[in-house]
Amino acid sequence: MARVIACADQPALSLGDLVQGLNDSGFDPNDEDSFAAVAPLLKGLAANRSFLADIALAELKDRCGRQSLENRYSSQVIMLHRASEKYFIRANFWPSGEDSLFKSSGASPFFYHVPHDHNFSFLTVGYLGPGYWSEYYEYDYAGVTGIPGEKVDLRYVEKSRLEEGKVMLYRAHKDVHNQLPAEKLSVSINIMHASPALPFLDQYRFDVKNCEIAGILTRSSSEALLALAASHGGGNGLDLAESFAAAHPSDRIRYAALRELASAAWDVDAGLEILSRGRTSANAFVAAMSARETARIAANRAWLER
Numbered sequence: 001m002a003r004v005i006a007c008a009d010q011p012a013l014s015l016g017d018l019v020q021g022l023n024d025s026g027f028d029p030n031d032e033d034s035f036a037a038v039a040p041l042l043k044g045l046a047a048n049r050s051f052l053a054d055i056a057l058a059e060l061k062d063r064c065g066r067q068s069l070e071n072r073y074s075s076q077v078i079m080l081h082r083a084s085e086k087y088f089i090r091a092n093f094w095p096s097g098e099d100s101l102f103k104s105s106g107a108s109p110f111f112y113h114v115p116h117d118h119n120f121s122f123l124t125v126g127y128l129g130p131g132y133w134s135e136y137y138e139y140d141y142a143g144v145t146g147i148p149g150e151k152v153d154l155r156y157v158e159k160s161r162l163e164e165g166k167v168m169l170y171r172a173h174k175d176v177h178n179q180l181p182a183e184k185l186s187v188s189i190n191i192m193h194a195s196p197a198l199p200f201l202d203q204y205r206f207d208v209k210n211c212e213i214a215g216i217l218t219r220s221s222s223e224a225l226l227a228l229a230a231s232h233g234g235g236n237g238l239d240l241a242e243s244f245a246a247a248h249p250s251d252r253i254r255y256a257a258l259r260e261l262a263s264a265a266w267d268v269d270a271g272l273e274i275l276s277r278g279r280t281s282a283n284a285f286v287a288a289m290s291a292r293e294t295a296r297i298a299a300n301r302a303w304l305e306r
């Protein structure tokens, strides 16, 4: 399961103290031990019982101007600090089944009951309330190709919750959790690894009953724009999609480029010809996804050719 970091009670820190401590310590979010070493700083912020309400009030007075600029998440999150591409700090609100927000929105906006891993590491502390529950699993990312339906060696660890003051490290591409609602509204605070590479690193949704990858959660704007480039970008757009298919460092983007080139082809056979390049790729992900897409098109050929 996500690594619990044993951590004694700490004197209360301000948010500025935490940021300074992270910067002074040479905090490296690529390194698991470096994350664990700053646990006392995060626990110190959690001992500060007034800072979050102060920030929330200041944001409301400012009509949430800073959140509008810096927060790419839903209203479940208050962005607390984003100063570099190295890390950011946020607060998360976890409603219970009794809260009106949950009753009106349902579980899905809060990622409850959606078993998933993360394509980034983060350190978290329970700040308020009993804490959300999770059923924790681990898996071996290196042994996975990343195809929906692929069997995964998911190992169940335990069910536990993120109580006030408990510090946990969620390790990228290793820890999986099925997050369940807290019994009462709860708040956690995270130090998150930030990197421009994240949109190209896969995050999976899992079917924990059947031990399978249920889907790829990561979406980058490149994939959406490739569809436009291939179908509506003229010769330049096709050239761009071809260059992405041939040499983009992300196998997910190389496959997406092939898929969109196939989709833009003038007939079904021309599209299948493009996908055949992917099916013979030396990359297992590109080959398997191209084979899936070929099968999907073949199954729907009569409809496509109407």
Ligand SMILES: [Fe+2]
Pocket (backbone or CB within 6 Å): 116, 117, 118, 177, 179
């Ligand atoms: Fe999660």
